Amino acid sequence: MRRSSWGLWLTAATFLSSALIVTAATAQTAGSDDLVKAQANAANVVMPTITYDNQRYSTLDQITADNVGKLQAAWTFSTGVLRGHEGAPLVIGDVMYLHTPFPNIVYALDLNNDGKILWKYQPTQDATVVPVMCCDTVNRGLAYGDGKIFLHQADTTLVALDAKTGKPVWSTKTGNPGKGETGTSAPVVVKDKVLVGVSGGEFGVQGWLAAYGINDGKQVWRAYSVGPDSELLVDPEKTTLNGKPIGADSSLKTWQGDQWKIGGGATWGWYSYDPKLNLIYYGSGNPSTWNPKQRPGDNRWSMTIFARDPDTGIAKWVYQMTPHDQWDYDGVNEMILVDQPINGETRHLLVHFDRNGFGYTLDRATGELLVAEKFDPAVNWATKVDMDKSSPTFGRPQVVAKYSTEHNGEDTNSEGICPAALGTKDEQPAAFSPDTGLFYVPTNHVCMDYEPFRVSYTAGQPYVGATLSMYPAPGGTNMGNFIAWDARAGKIVWSLPEQFSVWSGALATKGGVVFYGTLEGYLKAVDAKTGKELYKFKTPSGIIGNVMTYEHGGKQYVAVLSGVGGWAGIGLAAGLTDPHAGLGAAGGYAALSNFTALGGTLTVFALPSS
């Protein structure tokens, strides 16, 4: 029985030598019921989000606020790829599994041997997919389950590799790069399925999330973000928005004609899973095009939080954060599942830091909206989210006309909109510590001018229709902050200014330390309670990867990918200038290219042996 074999392995891991662990780990066939248990063993990192709840919290506590100052680089590994390195490796037993951006190499590294390469998988992909990727050729990581490593390649090939040998077990094509569909996000294994999403919001794709059988790679369901009910996988009577059924044709009614067919709603973020409620959570991205005038209506269900049954794909509830987007505020950022008391009652919460600058707290069982507050005071496109349950606009943002690119119209430059299109926070995931009850959020502090104009659709070609200029938020020159957030009060507890956007996923640990990376390339450790900087180390390149931690041979390690790129590499390589600064302020803000250059490296840290 799978469950007991995992239990046996977990027990065995405590007693057996590490050489035996790898044999045990690859010999058993862990289904994903077992992943629920396996994620609890903090020595391993069996999924890209560390745990299903996306808390990015590790119970490892050898590295503490008191000793983290002594941290040292233990070993490093060059990926051989230059472009932006997002995501983080997995660790299962004695093996680390590491991915790269296009060409999407997968390495299995031997932790008993300073990262010696056990196997390497390099797919053959047509290079014409490269320019179809919106913003650099990133990949956010691998999934593990049933003795296999799952990779969603740039060209939308989903491949299952034998974790022991790296040999493909099966592969299937999930999308069509010819019409702008690409793979960038990390899959997630839920029970006997592997779930993948799609990128391509800037190419007019019809976004979807799909589930494939982990044993045979056969598609089980595919749920679109926009379109007819049959494609959305909703039940008009049972799927709810703010506690009420969404009704028939909930998406079609909010699009003109058949615009939904190129309507966007990509799903390239992170996916979380609540095994007790049997629900998966994720967000959909921007409606296509960026010119709001060309797509009247609410454009449902772009910019939406989805709660779906992983067995059938049917949505239980939806909540659209930014109806009729006018700023490219994709809703794909991670959904963090926490249980916290509110008014003396423990609530099962979903906390989400959206690109649009609002931090949302919802009841994850029902989709009830509890809190929506700005997590950067610079946010100005909306005054607030209407929290009056009796109001017809309950749950909707109160948009400020001055910053509405729809209101100001085509060929008009709307100035001073905060945040910029890259959002107050992008895909780089936040962390949560149950010890402090706080969320640790990497943020952008950047504003923009936005001018939409007429655009024509051609399959496989960029479908954008707006010109943007981005610059630091008024009143300072820092383009990022690393903040601690109280999701129940909707308040910032502390905020650390950073020169550049913080584009690295955070990690919280039981040792009372929170880690994150910076675009200049620093790995930083701060005190979880106060934010006080305890340690920093300059890695070889800017960090857009996520910090992770694991234990091997009884010792705790911290690892992070460096390798600048992604949106950050586009917008910041040349430095940002403020078009509204007077002539006296001539000269751009310091360019990122003065601090760092390309190149993918994994740096692994440990405390010195005493």
Place this chain on the structure above:
Amino acid sequence: MNKTLRAGVLAAGLCLSAGMAYAIDDGSGDPTAVKSVDGKWFDKNGRPTFKVEEDGTVDWYTYVGFTRYSANCLRCHGPDGLGSSYGPALADSLKRLDYVRFAATVAAGRQNVSASQDLVMPSLGNNKNVMCYLDAIYTYLRARADGAVDRGRPEKHAPKPAAFTESEDKCMG
């Protein structure tokens, strides 16, 4: 600093601040605008070029080039033609690249795939959002290459010529 040198520096500064008092050859040669057809400027060789007035007002095509470049090219080539972490800075490239090669590269794309990098420019030949504005994008980047237009959105621009609207409608369909 002696008086003569100081005067020379001042004069050079005045020349630069007055826009293009003299022109440096770029990939297409001398960019000086010599002729206007319905608000669209050409150099002596008949190549599209920019026209910047003394008060900084740019011609309509340079302005539209800025907006279309930013919408369609910035994602790889960075803001203001300055390059990204992987896309070349076109404000530099156009110092060497001439109009014909520029247009051919945009239409056909370009691949530079090796063991160390995967640089791929798509073929944009059937992308109306680019091809209908090809001359405008070229004009804007040429102005950037020649230093005639600074970073960011040009503050003042000439009015939209009727001929532009007509050809835009025809091209975009």
